[in-house]
Amino acid sequence: MSRWAWQRLSYWVELVFFYEMRSTMKWLCLMLLVGVGCGATSARSDKSLTECEGDACSPAKDASNPCLDGDLRACNTLGWAYQQGDGVAQSDEEAARYYALSCPSPEKYDDYGCGNLGYMYESGRGVERDYEKAAHYYGLSCDRKMKASCFSLGIAYELGRGIDADHKKARELYEFSCTAGYGPACTNLGVLLIRGQGGPSDPKRAVTLLQKECDEDNNPWACGSLGYAYNSGLGVQIDRCRAKELNTKSCDNKQNPVGCANLGDMLLRGDCGDPDLERGKELLSKTCDENNRGCSSLGILYRDGKTVGRDLARAQELFEKGCAANEAAACLRLGDFHYSKGDKEAALHSYRRGCDAGRPAACQKLAENLGKGHPDYEATAHKACGFGAKWCPED
Structure with a gap:
């Protein structure tokens, strides 16, 4: 499960508080609204949400259904009920239909409903998956300062999913959501702060954010990223045993790929204990196969012939797989591999x-190979230095 998929669970926990279905009277109203226990059924078109137009997108007119009288929040509430199967037969298609009714246009919409519709398009539930539409609906909801939707829009910008990648914009959105009290956004912000993406790196602040999320919310991504910080000395003094403890905690929590990959790497090196090559390889193979994490360290095993037969072609394949998934270490190793073959451009x-x-x-290697006369040299060199590398360009 990816960082973004796991954190999406928090999205629903955040939203459920706001839905008007918790008091007895409101629940009875919802029962009447959808016809449960009243001998009625919810009329609907057999067309999909993306195909229907006008009245075909709406259930049959019913005086007991305030959604059809323009109550956009009621439409959202109905969508939530169908999505959860709460008092009605679970149906992602009906959920998406009602969420769409709650978000009919950029001029008039329910802020929660648009965020929920964005989720349906992002996950492909009840509608055909469409990242561009997901980003659009998250954007509408975020325009009204809905912190969960701003977080999801930040993910879209970070990954370039349905919208042009923009780490600066992603960082701004995570900053807003984190400040508003949305924990998963603090974790993502911490990761960008460590990497120096979207702005200057700030490992110390990253550690503060990740520590809070790991301790208070037991967020496995936060714990794994914090383990990386302790293992690398980013924002804190290097502490291998603390790093191993955090990575183990992360890995044990739903087999989080960041924690498991970090732990596998530490087991190979024997950090804070004796090496365990077989267990390390097992963890890295699993995370690389399932989540494209740890591919770099697994590739090193094949490159160097440790616990496996030396296989440079397999090593290159693993480096390429990891780099394609934006695993920074894999890109570094792939660059070294190409350089050793004399392919400087690659x-x-x-x-x-x-x-x-x-x-x-x-x-650092990019700057050194570009040379001082290259227009990108100075920015790249100072980026390496700003990340906390021991190497910095000469003045």
Whole structure:
């Protein structure tokens, strides 16, 4: 499960508080609204939400259904009921239909309903998956300062999913949601602060954010990222045993790929204990296969012939897989691999990707190979230095 998928669970916990279905009277109203126990059924078109137009998108007119009288919040509440199967037969299609009715236009919409519709399009529930539409509806909801939707829009900007990638915009959105008290956004903000994406790196603040999320919310992504910080000395003194403890906690929590990959790497090196090559390889193989995490360290095993037969082609394949998933270490190793083969252009491309993903050594090698006369040299060199690398350009 990805960082963004796991954190999406918090999205629903955040929203459920706001839905008007918790008091007995409101629940009875909802029962009447959808016809439960009243001998009625919810009329609907057989067309999909993305195909229907006008009245075909609406259930049959019913005086007991305030959604059809223009109560957009009631439409959202109905969508939530159908999505959860709460008092009605669970139906993602009906949920998406009612969420769409709650978000009919950019001029008039329910802020929660648009955020929920964005989620349906992002996850492909009840509608065909469409990241562009997901970003659009998250944007409408975020325009009204809905912190969960701003968080989801930040993910879209971070990944370039349905919208042009923009780490600066992602960072601004995470900052807003985190300040508003939305914990998962604090974790994502911490990761960008460590990597120096979207603005200057700030490892100390990142550690503060990640520590809070790991301790208070037991967020496995926060714990794993904090483990990386302790293992790398980013914002804190290097403490291998503390790093191992945090990565183990993260890995044990739903097999979080960041924690498991970090732990696998530590087991290979024997950090804070004896090496355990087989267990390390097992963890890395699983996270690389399922989540594209740890591919770099697994590739090193094949490159160096540790616990497996030496296989440079397999090593390159793993480095490429990890780099394609923005695993910074994999991009660095792939750059080294290309450089050793004399392919400087491919090496620079990989180093640049690793640098953009927050790997100081990749920035350093990119700067050194670009040379002082290159227009990108100064920015790249100072980025490496700003990340906390031991190397900094000479003045």
